[in-house]
Amino acid sequence: MISLTIDGVAVEVAEGASLLDACRAVAREQPTLCHAENLTPANACRVCVVELEGSRALVPACSREAEDGMVVATDSERVRHSRRMVLEFLASSTDLSLAGVDAWLEDYAADPGRYGPPAEASARDGRRPGHHPVPDGMRAETVAQDVKVDNDLYVRDYSRCILCYKCVDACGVDAQNTFAITVAGRGFDATISTEFAVALTASACVYCGNCIGVCPTGALMFRSEHELRAAGLWDEDAQSVTRTVCSYCGVGCNLELHVQENRIVKVTSPMDDDITSGHLCIKGRFGYDYVQELGDLATTPIDEVLAGVRGEGGTAAR
Amino acid sequence: MDLRFLDAEASPEERDAIDAVVGPAEGSPGGPGLRVVRGGGEARSRRHLLLPALQAAQNRIGWISRGALDYICRRLSVPPADAYGVATFYGLLSVEERPPRVAHVCDDVACRGFGAADLIAGLEAELGPAGTDGGGISWMPSPCLGRCDRPPAVFFQLAGENDRARSAATVADVLAVLAGDTSPLLGAAVPQAGDPALRLLRRVGVADPTSLDAYRAHGGYEALPRAMELGSARIIDELETSGLRGRGGAAFPAAVKWRAVAGADERERYVICNADESEPGTFKDRVLMEGDPFAVVESLTIAGFAVGARRGYIYVRGEYPLAASRLVGAIEAARRGRLLGPSLLGSAVEFDIDVRRGAGAYICGEETALMNSIEGHRGEPRNKPPFPTSHGLFGKPTVVNNVETLANVLDIVTSGGRAFAATGTDRTTGTRLFCLSGAVARGGVYEVASGTTLGELIETGGGTRDGGEPAAILLGGAAGSFVGPDALAMPLSFEAAADRGVSLGSGAVVVFDAAADFGDLVRRIAAFFRDESCGQCVPCRVGTVRQEELFARHLASGEPLDAGLLSDISRVMSDASICGLGHTASGAVESAVALGLVEAT
Ligand SMILES: Cc1cc2nc3c(=O)[nH]c(=O)nc-3n(C[C@H](O)[C@H](O)[C@H](O)COP(=O)(O)O)c2cc1C
Ligand code: SF4
Ligand code: SF4
Ligand code: SF4
Ligand code: FES
Ligand code: FES
Numbered sequence: 001m002i003s004l005t006i007d008g009v010a011v012e013v014a015e016g017a018s019l020l021d022a023c024r025a026v027a028r029e030q031p032t033l034c035h036a037e038n039l040t041p042a043n044a045c046r047v048c049v050v051e052l053e054g055s056r057a058l059v060p061a062c063s064r065e066a067e068d069g070m071v072v073a074t075d076s077e078r079v080r081h082s083r084r085m086v087l088e089f090l091a092s093s094t095d096l097s098l099a100g101v102d103a104w105l106e107d108y109a110a111d112p113g114r115y116g117p118p119a120e121a122s123a124r125d126g127r128r129p130g131h132h133p134v135p136d137g138m139r140a141e142t143v144a145q146d147v148k149v150d151n152d153l154y155v156r157d158y159s160r161c162i163l164c165y166k167c168v169d170a171c172g173v174d175a176q177n178t179f180a181i182t183v184a185g186r187g188f189d190a191t192i193s194t195e196f197a198v199a200l201t202a203s204a205c206v207y208c209g210n211c212i213g214v215c216p217t218g219a220l221m222f223r224s225e226h227e228l229r230a231a232g233l234w235d236e237d238a239q240s241v242t243r244t245v246c247s248y249c250g251v252g253c254n255l256e257l258h259v260q261e262n263r264i265v266k267v268t269s270p271m272d273d274d275i276t277s278g279h280l281c282i283k284g285r286f287g288y289d290y291v292q293e294l295g296d297l298a299t300t301p302i303d304e305v306l307a308g309v310r311g312e313g314g315t316a317a318r
Numbered sequence: 319m320d321l322r323f324l325d326a327e328a329s330p331e332e333r334d335a336i337d338a339v340v341g342p343a344e345g346s347p348g349g350p351g352l353r354v355v356r357g358g359g360e361a362r363s364r365r366h367l368l369l370p371a372l373q374a375a376q377n378r379i380g381w382i383s384r385g386a387l388d389y390i391c392r393r394l395s396v397p398p399a400d401a402y403g404v405a406t407f408y409g410l411l412s413v414e415e416r417p418p419r420v421a422h423v424c425d426d427v428a429c430r431g432f433g434a435a436d437l438i439a440g441l442e443a444e445l446g447p448a449g450t451d452g453g454g455i456s457w458m459p460s461p462c463l464g465r466c467d468r469p470p471a472v473f474f475q476l477a478g479e480n481d482r483a484r485s486a487a488t489v490a491d492v493l494a495v496l497a498g499d500t501s502p503l504l505g506a507a508v509p510q511a512g513d514p515a516l517r518l519l520r521r522v523g524v525a526d527p528t529s530l531d532a533y534r535a536h537g538g539y540e541a542l543p544r545a546m547e548l549g550s551a552r553i554i555d556e557l558e559t560s561g562l563r564g565r566g567g568a569a570f571p572a573a574v575k576w577r578a579v580a581g582a583d584e585r586e587r588y589v590i591c592n593a594d595e596s597e598p599g600t601f602k603d604r605v606l607m608e609g610d611p612f613a614v615v616e617s618l619t620i621a622g623f624a625v626g627a628r629r630g631y632i633y634v635r636g637e638y639p640l641a642a643s644r645l646v647g648a649i650e651a652a653r654r655g656r657l658l659g660p661s662l663l664g665s666a667v668e669f670d671i672d673v674r675r676g677a678g679a680y681i682c683g684e685e686t687a688l689m690n691s692i693e694g695h696r697g698e699p700r701n702k703p704p705f706p707t708s709h710g711l712f713g714k715p716t717v718v719n720n721v722e723t724l725a726n727v728l729d730i731v732t733s734g735g736r737a738f739a740a741t742g743t744d745r746t747t748g749t750r751l752f753c754l755s756g757a758v759a760r761g762g763v764y765e766v767a768s769g770t771t772l773g774e775l776i777e778t779g780g781g782t783r784d785g786g787e788p789a790a791i792l793l794g795g796a797a798g799s800f801v802g803p804d805a806l807a808m809p810l811s812f813e814a815a816a817d818r819g820v821s822l823g824s825g826a827v828v829v830f831d832a833a834a835d836f837g838d839l840v841r842r843i844a845a846f847f848r849d850e851s852c853g854q855c856v857p858c859r860v861g862t863v864r865q866e867e868l869f870a871r872h873l874a875s876g877e878p879l880d881a882g883l884l885s886d887i888s889r890v891m892s893d894a895s896i897c898g899l900g901h902t903a904s905g906a907v908e909s910a911v912a913l914g915l916v917e918a919t
Binding site for chain 2: 041044045049057058060063081082085090126128130131135136137138163172179180181182183185187188189193194195196203
């Protein structure tokens with residue numbers, strides 16, 4: 001066992017545990033964005049930083065291994081400042097409205113407005129590394145851009161993307177081994193992209209949806225959810241989650257069917273599931289049409305889908 | 319691994335250029351050989367060829383076409399998205415068609431106030447705005463090109479030809495090279511050349527850098543046999559006695575790294591010479607590599623021998639084509655002389671060196687980013703710990719040293735650590751190279767004993783150009799700090815610098831007089847970090863943007879800069895960033911504010 005102190009409280013954790021594990025052992029949950037139990041730590045967001053005695057810089061709790069005798073502070077002025085700034089930087093450049101971070105923004109007193117009014121949406125694919133236009137200082141640059149809707153199953157709204165690397169890792173070595181997406185470009189102009197930013201339909205994507213499952217900000221979203229939100233009909237309070245087992249093959253993946261008004265609106269799998277670790281394939285993730293006469297999302301006009309969801313039969317009522 | 323490729327095809331020229339790097343294809347191009355996707359260990363073992371292959375494709379036609387990327391991916395079993403992510407990381411690679419002859423014109427700290435503005439205005443008049451296709455030729459602005467002593471500097475990417483660079487460039491020079499002029503573009507960069515007191519620079523400008531015999535005639539390859547006689551343990555003891563500390567910026571004791579790797583449990587180990595020199599204002603490593611390439615090869619060989627590595631890499635900045643070709647020439651000559659290869663000096667010791675070229679990314683000078691770059695990944699720094707001495711290149715124990723650090727090893731081995739430590743101060747031993755540029759009479763690389771004062775160094779370079787006192791001096795480049803004229807009395811030693819709260823960093827000394835436009839300079843430095851941030855972590859990715867915006871706002875509005883906001887940004891970058899780029903991205907701009915060079919609240 002490893003002994004250390006977190007905010008003055010002594011704690012013992014197993015060898016190999018992270019500082020985040022140690023914090024949790026003393027019931028001090030830390031904010032995290034790029035960390036997930038089922039992925040290799042990316043260490044990228046830095047919202048989880050803590051102060052470690054003897055270390056010049058703060059360290060990421062999510063990935064720093066606990067060592068004997070460490071003295072860690074999770075709520076010092078330095079920690080709070082860095083977390084405030086990280087949240088402020090993200091909130092001033094990214095649409096965090098679906099990231100579930102409002103409580104942190106408030107707790108850390110983030111003031112994203114102080115960088116000036118946000119710049120308008122612009123094209124962000126294929127920017128040249130090492131070159132950028134001279135800013136005029138009047139607007140705060142953002143990642144705002146058009147939503148990528150290029151297939152029937154899910155959309156990519158990179159205005160919400162915080163570059164946490166989770167989707168890339170889920171698509172790559174951590175789960176799917178498809179390598180359809182990557183971080184492309186450099187610095188603030190980096191994006192999540194397919195090769196040459198081609199549409200998903202022209203890429204290696206196999207629509208397992210594992211990237212959607214890990215995305216913390218809603219940047220990757222079921223098309224059904226996206227359309228319902230756009231129509232103002234998405235209503236999580238009216239949704240129930242039914243746990244079941246995927247019926248396609250013998251593996252036995254656990255599914256969570258999110259149902260709104262008797263329609264499946266998205267499918268997830270629990271992160272702590274022994275078989276899936278939260279990851280699925282296209283069949284479990286998107287192959288639910290046969291249980292409802294929703295029609296093929298590829299061919300059914302969205303009005304009809306929405307009407308169906310509203311229980312208005314086949315009419316295209318608005 | 320089941321990979322899906324693009325459906326674009328490479329041209330025969332592109333395929334030839336790529337094959338020259340990755341080896342000939344099995345079977346006919348596009349035939350069965352290409353459908354064989356290698357998985358597992360074999361694919362991993364070839365991934366390190368990705369960047370050289372991308373560079374070959376880029377060099378052949380001036381950009382990386384879909385067909386070329388696809389062909390590379392098939393040959394190396396790399397997913398196309400992955401390769402695209404790597405290609406788009408580097409400033410010198412283009413995944414969009416662009417003119418085959420491009421001039422990259424430095425507009426960085428030591429050039430912009432010293433001729434670059436006129437050069438750029440001239441090129442704009444001749445060729446149009448940056449990036450415009452002027453009939454197969456084009457120009458673009460560039461960060462420091464490591465030729466700051468004779469501004470303005472230009473680097474040329476010429477499809478189908480070797481890259482070229484030129485100092486003190488005029489509009490006519492640039493247009494001539496773009497039009498096909500191939501006359502040599504060299505000039506002396508070492509004003510002290512021939513001075514008998516020189517150590518690191520003793521052969522530069524004196525011995526023919528392309529001749530092994532000339533190197534030997536000037537004391538070369540005396541250290542390697544001596545090192546092999548001493549054996550690993552005693553070499554490292556001498557290194558420790560010498561007190562040699564890293565010259566790449568972090569000033570870490572060299573012996574500590576060597577000892578850790580020499581004592582590692584794993585047998586597979588590497589040594590790397592960090593020759594990515596991209597710190598604005600720095601050009602000493604280029605001068606050493608161009609002027610004394612065998613010394614770099616010999617010292618890296620000693621490092622390899624001492625720590626038990628069988629392979630070394632020299633990672634040379636992409637903008638240094640002459641340095642790279644001189645090193646390749648030296649390595650080939652050394653192999654012929656059994657000074658590299660399976661049997662060093664006829665012994666059972668094996669050691670060889672690969673030269674890798676960077677592709678336009680300052681961050682690849684950070685040691686772990688450099689390793690990722692060699693391995694064929696995006697040049698993103700790794701989180702530390704673990705450190706390279708235990709988990710370095712390909713996950714193996716690795717020593718990374720700067721070119722100048724290594725060059726010192728030769729004298730330490732031949733004359734002993736104590737003799738080396740006799741020069742300099744107690745805690746900063748030996749001599750140091752400083753890169754003098756800006757408003758000075760004679761810019762260039764100067765070798766002085768550690769502890770020489772800043773004022774004495776500038777006097778060695780003939781003083782300021784107008785004979786007056788400098789208005790400010792940028793020490794250590796963009797990652798360093800501005801100091802005022804009161805610092806002229808400061809000894810150039812790690813400890814004196816630390817007492818003042820500054821860092822000597824990479825040895826850059828850019829002198830400014832009253833003619834300097836500090837607001838513009840500081841915004842350029844902020845822009846540099848915004849361009850060069852790898853983008854991995856939020857504090858630096860967004861912080862560098864917000865920092866530049868803050869200076870832009872100050873310049874546009876004429877209002878004093880918001881110092882409180884700058885300090886908030888600076889603190890999170892230095893506290894919570896992953897690597898040294900973020901940690902130092904505010905240093906110079908904050909020092910300018912502290913000195914009153916920029917008006918702030
Ligand atoms: C952003 C960044 C850029 C760097 N660039 C270089 C470089 O170009 N050359 C270099 O030798 N070290 C550079 N370093 C320092 C290296 O990480 C490393 O400390 C050094 O190569 C070790 O060699 P030394 O101990 O001999 O100095 C850089 C560090 C950072 C954070
Ligand atoms: S759906 Fe699956 S294959 Fe497609 S990008 Fe996401 S993780 Fe990769
Ligand atoms: S799309 Fe989502 S998962 Fe992917 S990097 Fe962006 S925020 Fe993270
Ligand atoms: S500090 Fe900057 S350069 Fe370093 S890892 Fe973070 S984003 Fe990349
Ligand atoms: S959660 Fe730890 S760095 Fe992102
Ligand atoms: S070459 Fe222009 S600043 Fe260094």
